[in-house]
Amino acid sequence: xxxxxxxxKQMKNKLFTYWQDFWYLFYPKICDACGKSLMHQEAILCTxxxxxxxxxxxxxxxxxxxxxxxxxxxxxxxxxALMHFVKGSLYRKLIHKLKYQNRPDIGEFLGRELGGELxxxxxxxxxxxxxxxxxxxxxxxxxxxxQAEMIAKGMSSVMDVPVSSNNLVRKVFTKxxxxxxxxDRWENVSRVFEVHKPDEFANKxxxxxxxxxxxxxxxxxxxxxxxxxxxxxVSLGCIGMAGS
Ligand SMILES: [Zn+2]
Numbered sequence: 001x002x003x004x005x006x007x008x009k010q011m012k013n014k015l016f017t018y019w020q021d022f023w024y025l026f027y028p029k030i031c032d033a034c035g036k037s038l039m040h041q042e043a044i045l046c047t048x049x050x051x052x053x054x055x056x057x058x059x060x061x062x063x064x065x066x067x068x069x070x071x072x073x074x075x076x077x078x079x080x081a082l083m084h085f086v087k088g089s090l091y092r093k094l095i096h097k098l099k100y101q102n103r104p105d106i107g108e109f110l111g112r113e114l115g116g117e118l119x120x121x122x123x124x125x126x127x128x129x130x131x132x133x134x135x136x137x138x139x140x141x142x143x144x145x146x147q148a149e150m151i152a153k154g155m156s157s158v159m160d161v162p163v164s165s166n167n168l169v170r171k172v173f174t175k176x177x178x179x180x181x182x183x184d185r186w187e188n189v190s191r192v193f194e195v196h197k198p199d200e201f202a203n204k205x206x207x208x209x210x211x212x213x214x215x216x217x218x219x220x221x222x223x224x225x226x227x228x229x230x231x232x233x234v235s236l237g238c239i240g241m242a243g244s
């Protein structure tokens with residue numbers, strides 16, 4: 001009986017694979033970076049793009065260039081990024097699709113990549129929770145999800161560290177920041193975050209997570225909120241650092 005059931009299951013899987021291959025003949029899955037067709041065992045990136053992902057070596061370096069962005073501004077234990085994020089790079093498309101083309105799966109994928117690396121990194125051990133940088137609820141409604149939360153979810157699935165997405169919240173809607181100077185941007189975001197239940201983060205080591213860091217103003221404001229809680233220490237993990 002068991003053998004028969006096993007055989008049926010095997011056949012079902014085989015049929016599904018055939019059907020999937022047939023489907024992809026007409027609607028091929030493509031690599032979200034280079035646009036080439038993917039093999040059925042590949043997802044998001046083709047093997048070549050995955051191998052060539054411009055990974056940083058920031059995880060074990062406390063003085064890396066992302067950490068330096070926050071020197072003299074706010075006390076972050078360790079800051080790291082999955083990849084360098086240079087102009088014209090094919091990999092920038094991933095973030096664009098994640099933010100503007102309804103692709104939360106890309107966030108989870110990149111989160112799993114980063115999480116897999118941090119699980120091995122000495123400076124990221126003993127984390128108590130992962131906190132995605134919050135979006136304003138109105139913005140989240142428009143986008144359908146918070147991209148930082150998708151990254152956190154992917155990280156959590158490989159690191160076995162829980163995600164806390166409802167305690168650090170954003171209060172005020174901030175207008176687009178592209179034309180503002182660093183001080184204005186900081187002013188704009190410094191009052192917009194709030195921790196509902198500080199006790200939840202007291203004496204905890206937390207990892208703040210975002211997609212791409214530009215000026216660091218948003219991160220600085222979040223970290224200031226978190227560090228006002230007794231005994232809380234904060235590290236930062238992101239997918240890319242603009243211009244690095
Ligand atoms: Zn590719």
